[in-house]
Amino acid sequence: MAKKRIIVQKYGGTSVADPGKIKHVAKRVKECKDRGYDVAVVVSALGKTTDALLNLAAEISSDPVERELDMLMSTGEQVSVALLAMALHEIGEEAISFTGAQVGIITDSSHTKARILDISTKRIKEQFAKGRIVIVAGFQGTDPDQEITTLGRGGSDVTAVALAKVLSAEVCEIYTDVKGVYTADPRTVKNARKLENISYDEMLEFASLGAQVMQARSIEVASKFNIPIHVRASFCDEQGTMICKEVKKMEDVLVRGVTVNKDEAKVTVCDVPDKPGEASRLFACLAKANINVDMIIQNVSRTRRTDISFTVHASDLKRTQEVVKEANKKIGAIDVKFDKDVAKLSVVGVGMRSHSGVAAKMFGALASEKINIDMISTSEIKISCVIRKKDAEAAVRVTHKAFGLNKKK
Ligand code: ASP
Ligand code: MG
Numbered sequence: 001m002a003k004k005r006i007i008v009q010k011y012g013g014t015s016v017a018d019p020g021k022i023k024h025v026a027k028r029v030k031e032c033k034d035r036g037y038d039v040a041v042v043v044s045a046l047g048k049t050t051d052a053l054l055n056l057a058a059e060i061s062s063d064p065v066e067r068e069l070d071m072l073m074s075t076g077e078q079v080s081v082a083l084l085a086m087a088l089h090e091i092g093e094e095a096i097s098f099t100g101a102q103v104g105i106i107t108d109s110s111h112t113k114a115r116i117l118d119i120s121t122k123r124i125k126e127q128f129a130k131g132r133i134v135i136v137a138g139f140q141g142t143d144p145d146q147e148i149t150t151l152g153r154g155g156s157d158v159t160a161v162a163l164a165k166v167l168s169a170e171v172c173e174i175y176t177d178v179k180g181v182y183t184a185d186p187r188t189v190k191n192a193r194k195l196e197n198i199s200y201d202e203m204l205e206f207a208s209l210g211a212q213v214m215q216a217r218s219i220e221v222a223s224k225f226n227i228p229i230h231v232r233a234s235f236c237d238e239q240g241t242m243i244c245k246e247v248k249k250m251e252d253v254l255v256r257g258v259t260v261n262k263d264e265a266k267v268t269v270c271d272v273p274d275k276p277g278e279a280s281r282l283f284a285c286l287a288k289a290n291i292n293v294d295m296i297i298q299n300v301s302r303t304r305r306t307d308i309s310f311t312v313h314a315s316d317l318k319r320t321q322e323v324v325k326e327a328n329k330k331i332g333a334i335d336v337k338f339d340k341d342v343a344k345l346s347v348v349g350v351g352m353r354s355h356s357g358v359a360a361k362m363f364g365a366l367a368s369e370k371i372n373i374d375m376i377s378t379s380e381i382k383i384s385c386v387i388r389k390k391d392a393e394a395a396v397r398v399t400h401k402a403f404g405l406n407k408k409k
Contacts, residue, residue, distance in 0.1 A: 004128070006169040007032055010042040010138065010160035014177040015234035016080050017047035019087075025234060026087035028175070029133060033093065038128040040167060042138040042160040043084055045076025050139075050153070066111035070140075070150045073112075074100070077137035077156070084135050095133040098123065100148075103134075105141035105159065107149045114149035116141060116158065116221075119166045136163065154215035161218045165225045172227055174214060175234035180241035181206065181213055183257045183405040188393050191406040195256065196239075199246035202256045205348045205382050210261040219243070246350055254358055255349040255403040260392045262343045264294060265317040266374065267324060268309040271334035274301040278331055279308060285327040291316045295344075295377045295384065305334075309375060311386065314340060342374065343392035346384040347399060359383050365402035371395050 009029060016022050025043075032039050044050075053072050057064045081097035088095035104120030127134045138156025141149050151158050157174060164172035181203065184192040198206075200223035207216035213231060222229050222243065232240025250256075272278050279298065286293055296310040312320050317340060324336055345366075352358050359376075362383055366373060371394065375386035387395055400406065 004038045005036070006040065006128075006167050007037045007171060007173060008040045008042065008160050008164040008167065008169045009173045009175060010156055011044065011084075011175045011234060012156065012177070013044040013047050013049065015175050016043055016084065019083070021234075022046075022080070022083050022087050023090075025084060025175075026091055026093070028234065029084075029088060029095075030091055030093050033133055037170075039133050040124060040163055040169070041084065041133065041135045042156055042163060043077065043080040043135065044138050044156040046080050046083075049076040049079070067147060070111045070148050073150050074137070074140040074148050077139055081135045081137045088133055088135075093133055094131055095135060096127055097135040097137070099137045100140035100159070101142040101146070103136055105136075105162075107141035107143055107151065109143040109145070109147065109149065111147075111149055113152040114141060114143065116151070116162045119162055121166050124163075124167065152215070152217060155217075157215040157218035158221055161222045161225075161227055161229065164227045165221070169227075171230050172222070173230045173232060175232060176213065177233065177235070178213065179233045179236065179238055180231050181211075181243070181257070184259070184396050184400045188260075188396050189258075189400045189406075192400065193406060195241045197242050197244060197250070198256055199250055199350055200243060201246065201381055202348050202350060203243045205346070205379075206257065206259060209259045209344070209346050209348075209382075209384075210263060211259055214243075251351045251354050253349060254351040254355050254361075255347045255405065256351075257349075257405065258345070258347050258396050258399045258403070260343050260345050260396050262389055262392060263314045264311045264342060264344050264386075265314045265320075266309060266311050266339040266342045266386060267317075267320060268307055268337040268339070269324065269328065269331070269333045270307050270337065271305040272308055272331060273333075274304050274306045281331055282308065282324070282327050285323050286312075286320065289319060289323045291320055291323065295375055295386065297375050297377070311342070311344065311375070341389045342386050343389045343395070344384050344386050345392065345395045345399065346382055347403065348382045350381050352381050352383070361402055362399060365398045366395060369394050369398045371398075 085097040106118040107114035138159040229243040
């Protein structure tokens with residue numbers, strides 16, 4: 001007998017936020033089964049359950065032990081898998097739900113941000129053989145000592161992608177509350193377009209830049225194993241966006257999309273003595289405090305002193321202030337400035353590798369709206385500018401237009 005084809009579907013929290021939505025998801029899962037597939041479904045916790053659980057913990061303790069946080073957070077997904085199984089039973093389907101531990105999702109021991117080491121396919125395949133739909137709790141696993149772990153916020157995506165890999169699924173479908181990946185946030189840019197395709201590298205940039213569609217780590221895994229991902233809406237049938245390996249044709253497009261991130265803050269350490277070891281001292285202190293630094297800029301000094309600017313996540317700003325002030329006792333910079341009113345505007349596209357003039361076009365667009373640029377950083381497929389937060393929306397619109405992103409390619 002020919003082997004049945006397998007699809008992994010993942011439904012995010014918004015897609016299973018209430019009983020009505022769970023029933024709707026059951027129908028979509030059934031449709032897939034009816035098309036002749038074996039279906040493994042990964043679900044997130046209902047709506048904002050994980051946040052609610054974390055808030056509860058915060059009411060008990062300001063510094064809960066991470067092992068117990070994982071015990072707590074992992075309950076969210078256990079609720080949704082059971083409810084979805086019941087919803088499938090109600091419409092006459094055979095389905096069974098499992099926790100991460102039950103299907104053998106083995107992770108390392110780093111609580112709250114564990115990485116998947118291995119997944120056993122035995123139980124899932126046994127259930128497929130019985131004609132059942134298998135529902136797996138996202139975002140969780142157990143470490144080799146059978147301690148429950150979670151995979152970092154948004155981690156159901158990585159559960160889905162990893163399952164697609166071990167099951168050799170045809171595709172990993174990510175169902176969400178948007179119709180796919182867009183050239184810009186449609187709430188800001190009215191004529192933003194849904195992309196048919198996007199490469200793993202581009203999607204990884206978007207995810208890292210704070211686009212909420214998928215967890216960055218899951219894209220890394222998909223890219224490593226070349227798992228095709230289809231991001232689509234749970235509320236309609238429309239084709240979404242395929243995330244896949246880069247093909248030559250993708251380079252014809254200069255820029256795939258524009259994003260803006262308002263969750264960063266800028267720090268400038270002014271008049272740092274221009275001698276070996278100062279930057280190292282500063283960033284070693286930040287690293288020790290576990291503060292992630294994004295952009296870093298230092299210019300040549302003409303006065304034997306120089307300014308160093310960098311950005312951090314806004315939620316880290318308070319700690320950054322403490323650390324930098326402390327570090328400055330040794331560095332002897334003259335002043336430190338903290339700025340929360342910034343936004344980071346980025347254009348992303350693999351076409352940049354083979355075309356020049358992208359930066360000029362971006363800067364020109366911003367200039368035409370009289371938007372000032374604070375900082376610039378580039379990678380092979382991305383250019384980011386730090387601008388004033390109040391200019392964020394106008395900047396996205398003018399950049400989107402300058403690159404002709406509203407027009408179908
Ligand atoms: N429920 C988890 C979270 O909110 C995992 C997920 O939704 O993917 O982060
Ligand atoms: Mg999510």
